[in-house]
Amino acid sequence: MRPSPARTPFIVRLGRSFDARSWLLVGLFAAFALIAVPLMHLLLPPENPLHLSTYFITLTGKILCYAIVAVAMDLIWGYGGILSLGHGLFFALGGYTFGMYLMREIGRDGSYQSDLPDFMVFLDWKELPWFWTGSDHFLWAVLLVLIVPALIAFIFGYFAFRSRIKGVYFSIITQALTYAAMLLFFRNETGFGGNNGFTDFKRILGYSITAPETRVVLFGLSALALIGTLLLARYLVTSKFGRILTAIRDAESRVMFIGYNPLWYKLFVWTLSAMLCAIAGALYVPQVGIINPSEMAVANSIEIAIWVAVGGRGTLIGAVIGAFIVNLAKSWFTVSFPEYWLFFLGTLFIVSTLWLPQGVVGLYRRLQAGRGSAQDSEPAAAPGAAVATAATVAAVAKGAGV
């Protein structure tokens, strides 16, 4: 960072986070997601080879949401050095908070034709629990999506970081957190539909949720959310804040002795990361049409870490690439060889940590730099650290019985 004139409006500084080439790519991506996809899905007849199917829209829209989660994970893990194995919780909470609204939008069209959501009728509840108050308002739901998971993350993070819990210990307690939440949400009495969760949505803001136009809009919003997430993340990691964050990752005590309190830095990025996951969850649920406690399973959170590891930690774009590679592979495997999926995932993870410590992006950079001349530019990729991370994830995963 060289001196630059102060008094630059923030929005301009945000815009400068991407260079011209990145903006070009973003522009192309936006044009594809917001113009080409709707046209190809809505206007072209199914016989046309360029027609995009509903399957394509739903699958890709879903992965766009996962990509947001992956970027959020890369912020906290790749840059902050904090491996969360509970990020699925914040994703699920975003989904649940928005799902409450979708449940209310069903109105009397449920199987019991009641004002209450079906599962409440089934439990013989006569009125909505207090925390469902206002859930029929779209804006209230959006507000809850932004606030509730972030607040939970803030409180949890405050105590964890204040107690200076780090490394494997932090990973384990985040796992415990999501696991405990899953058990809580499995109970019918908790008030979120027990193990069935929320499903059978009918409408969103009065529009049919399965209508092709609605799908296209949700897809476009997911794409915009991903672009926004990347822009914000890029701004953060190139700001002084980002340099402090990586400094905390590399030498926390030095950071303290020059007068920064790591607690607030970690807490900020942790809470922001949770908030981004919640937004992704809220966009995900209307597209897939269901949210249930299995989203909080420990395995889901571990998978998020794997997306980032495969794509390349500490690169942001690698997180997006990783989310796409792993999830496209997953959707292919689960159709063709469902029983081999977990083996494939494990192999992928081991291969990427042992031989591709910087993931796919690192491989690409190495190839670009020309064979064997990877010096000066990439010191972060200590193989030891990668192996240790792999061992951590493996140990933690084993402990959780995944």
Place this chain on the structure above:
Amino acid sequence: MKPGDRLVTDNPDWDSGTAELGHMFRPGELDLSHKVVLYLDEITVSFDGFRALNKLSLTIDSGELRCIIGPNGAGKTTMMDVITGKTRPDEGKAFFGQTLDLTRLSEPEIAHLGIGRKFQKPTIFENHTVFENLELAMKTDKRVWRSLLALLDSAAGDRIAETLQTIRLTAHADRLAGLLSHGQKQWLEIGMLLMQEPKLLLLDEPVAGMTDEETERTGELFLSLAGKHSLVVVEHDMAFVKQLGGKVTVLHEGSVLAEGVLDEVQADARVIEVYLGR
């Protein structure tokens, strides 16, 4: 640095001069009214029953350059840990100036009050450039939202350039700090300390791994800092200690064994026995 060069963003009354004007004490600020910058009284630190510090008492005057020597395991580093808030003493008092109780403050709070520290093992940000290392250390508002919006103004840029020159790393400004030589890393850490503009500098074996020429230059730098800053230097290198002059404190088994100018201390029979005569 000329006085007019101060960072515009910074607290203008950073220099401790105000405290000396008729003892105008403000809470949370360094009070040097009795010319004492650091006051340790009967500090005891035990690790599993082993006393790393044993009723250690020490007073450093404002502007003083003090050398601390002592055999390995004497407790020199532990003493610095206590002063900077890393280790809490089991017993005893530690005051910064007249009023600031160091045993009740956290590491960042102590750093903020004006105590800077160089670790025994050079600790810099290896994945950041030399320039960025200095940028992060610079005295400024270190709260999160400030860092989120911080832009480097030209005054700050000048200040970093100046420090780069002092530590002779101008040519390496954009290199990753991890690629520097050991001696250069030591200097970078000293540079980071200078950027913090601390009132009290704690330097744990600052010239270890430096060439003779580098060592001598470091000595000159420290001497130029003394007076305006207070320095506590832990060193094994006797030539360096001699160059610095000033008072020397000998630590042994967690307490002060002798204190005085180097020649005096070196002539002390007990010191010769435990330390110099080995």
